[in-house]
Amino acid sequence: MRRICIIAAICLACAPQPTLAQEGAIASGAAVYEENCSTCHGEQLRPTGAAPDLKNLGADDRQKFETMVLNGRGQMPSWKGAISDDERAAIWAYIRSRAQ
Numbered sequence: 001m002r003r004i005c006i007i008a009a010i011c012l013a014c015a016p017q018p019t020l021a022q023e024g025a026i027a028s029g030a031a032v033y034e035e036n037c038s039t040c041h042g043e044q045l046r047p048t049g050a051a052p053d054l055k056n057l058g059a060d061d062r063q064k065f066e067t068m069v070l071n072g073r074g075q076m077p078s079w080k081g082a083i084s085d086d087e088r089a090a091i092w093a094y095i096r097s098r099a100q
């Protein structure tokens with residue numbers, strides 16, 4: 001019983017921090033972002049004025065993000081087939097980790 005309590009306490013203590021898997025996604029998302037998106041959306045998500053500041057996307061905007069990246073709009077290219085589902089999820093994790 002006592003051991004279970006200790007494990008529960010450790011889990012609770014860790015909960016607010018990103019897990020290793022999340023950190024991996026954030027790092028690979030940053031790499032995919034820098035390679036494909038930074039020319040317009042700015043290096044390290046610093047806006048250039050040419051395209052919207054992606055840090056302004058809220059936690060609820062996931063669907064908007066998905067639709068935009070898959071379909072594109074105007075000057076924003078479509079990335080369908082060019083960026084995998086995992087890469088898209090990783091970019092989202094990266095953007096959210098830098099959100100203001």
Ligand code: HEC
Nearest residue numbers: 036037040050051052065068069073074075076077079091
């Ligand atoms: C050639 C320049 C260019 C590149 C490269 C580019 N974008 Fe965009 N993006 C734009 C422009 C311009 C818009 C605004 C389009 C509009 O609203 O009509 C935009 C809009 C968006 C939006 C919607 C933002 C909002 O607040 O409405 C998202 C999400 C987005 N881009 C993600 C990405 C991601 C992720 C990548 C890399 C895989 C990327 N973009 C690469 C130019 C670009």
